[in-house]
Amino acid sequence: MTQQDRAKYTRQTILEAAAMVFDRAGYNAATLNEVATLANTMAQAERGATVTKGAVSHHFQSKKDLAEAVITAQHTWSVGLAKQKLEDDEPGLRSAIEMSLGLAAKLSDHEKPLVRAGIKLTLENGPSFDLPVDPYREWIDATVELLRRAVTEGDVRVEVDVAAAAELMVGCFVGVHLLSEVLSGRARLDEQVRLMWTFWLEHLVPEERVAEFRGFVAGRLMAEMVTP
Structure with a gap:
């Protein structure tokens, strides 16, 4: 070496x-x-x-420097996944669903502490860290782009305000994550994110396609559960 x-x-x-x-x-x-x-x-x-x-x-150089490096590594993984899906022209709404379920799986896995710690540090001390980007703003911006793509693909209704929806969706995920940590130590986070999407699909997707996307969420949740 x-x-x-x-x-x-x-x-x-x-x-x-x-x-x-x-x-x-x-x-x-x-x-x-x-x-x-x-x-x-x-x-x-x-x-x-x-x-x-x-x-x-x-x-x-310091504990703060180390914490910022952990947050940056977590953020690079999380937003990098969204950017890759955008570059690969993958379906927008399906990509947003896969992102959230994948992140929930990482947060639930005690063998994957980097993502868990990065999110925890951001929630605890986010404003006090010197970061090159705002993790939540980039997450929201990536979700906006995915939802815009989903509108053009016919998977999200044209009247949906995608900027507002993206901000609320990220906020919902953060809130669901915090509640899951308090109630079950994140043991039920994947199921709670599924319930979150059950609610959101009613407000995003054309009525005739809600059942299709509920099935997609259930399928992706099962896939995340068996992925090492």
Whole structure:
């Protein structure tokens, strides 16, 4: 392994360890010592390598810097999925449904802490972080583009205000996620997102196609449940 490869591995290991710590403890209670200890344990188990607190400080100047990197990684995955669907000319409404169910699956999976921690940090301390973009604004903007495409495809009614719908849909998802965390530790998040879409389809889709899209939501939910 080259020095550059070792540096990349160390940084990624620290990032994953930080995500676990932030997801479990939240931003205020998390410490760089705890991140370094967990990163070292992970590196030793995976490659017999060592990660010190000095390595953490080398890659990330502060806890705030580390938290911002976690949020950026989560945001890159989440919005990157939407951008890819737009570039690939995939159906708009189906893509929006797949995005939300995929995100719900990641948030429900304790083995995927990066997405869970990124969302948690954004909700806890979002305005205090220095981020190159506004994660929620980009999420809303991507949803607007998907809904506009869905209108041209005949999957969303022409009279729908897609900008307002996108903002409300993102807000609904965030609210459903928070409620699910409080009520069940996100154990029922996928089912609650399905119920959210059951409501939204009544307001978005031509009446004669509501049953078709309910079936699509149920099918995608099943697929997410069996995807490793």
